Amino acid sequence: MDTTITVILVEDHTIFRTGLKVILADEPAISIVAETGRGGESLELARRHRPDVVIMDISLPDLDGIEAVRRILAELPETRVLMLSMHNEPEIVCAALSAGALGYLLKDCASDELLEGIRTVMRDELFISRHIAGAVVRNLMGLTVDPADQTALPTLSPRETQVLKMLAQGSNNKEIAWHLGISVKTVETHRAQVTRKLNLHSIADLTRYAIRSGLISPE
Incomplete structure (x- = not known):
């Protein structure tokens, strides 16, 4: 059985994208099937290749990464998206996760963390850079909610x-x-x-x- 993880890279800085390719080239279980520096083109490539994982930047020249994620997952919900960005603001991270991304890494992460992120989202599990996880959780979970005011779940079995x-x-x-x-x-x-x-x-x-x-x- 083929266990190769197919990946599309969406990153507008050519040098950085080249560095990602060098890192991933050493992993026999990962295959880069396409790359682009534009958010709009990422949707076309995703349609064509139907990758397992899209590694997506946020700041792109034509269509921002968060909107690109929404469009890709609207058509290809089985695709996993791992954001890779310089932005560490919890609000931006949460917006990416709410759009459907399963992972969020900072661009200064180590190569081991990148590979761990890819493998984690492939298991349909959430992965957030350890350097921002605490701040993101506090923002994402809304810690101002009164624990005594718990929402009932009448519609779920x-x-x-x-x-x-x-x-x-x-x-x-x-x-x-x-x-x-x-x-x-x-x-x-x-x-x-x-x-x-x-x-x-x-x-x-x-x-x-x-x-x-x-x-x-x-x-």
Whole structure:
């Protein structure tokens, strides 16, 4: 079975993009299938190649990376997006995650962290640069919410609530299936029901909802 991770690079600085290619070229399990310096073109390339992962900058000359993420995932929801940016402001990170990105790294990250980020989002898990994770969590989870004022979950079944909680804690579909003793297909069905009922489609939004509902602690 082919386990190669296909990647598209979206970065407008040619020198930096070349550096990324050098790093990833040493990884036999990763294959760069396309590259561009423009956000608009990234959508065309994603349609053509249907990559596993798109590594996306935010500051692009024609279409900003966050809007590019929205457009790509609207057409190709199975694609994982890992943002790689110089911006470390929590508001920008949260906007990228809410758009559907599964990961966010700073451009001064080590190559090992980049590779870890790619592997993590491939497991459908959230990955945030360790240097900004604390600030992002505080912003994303809304720590001003009164813990006593927990949102009720009347529309979710007990099993759907379990799946939501485990997704928010970072578990992927296979891990949830193993823990609950059900099939991966059943987990996928429950996950689809949760996103439909709550109208929340990104892991970041589901996690924020779980925090505000008291299902998990914002640690």
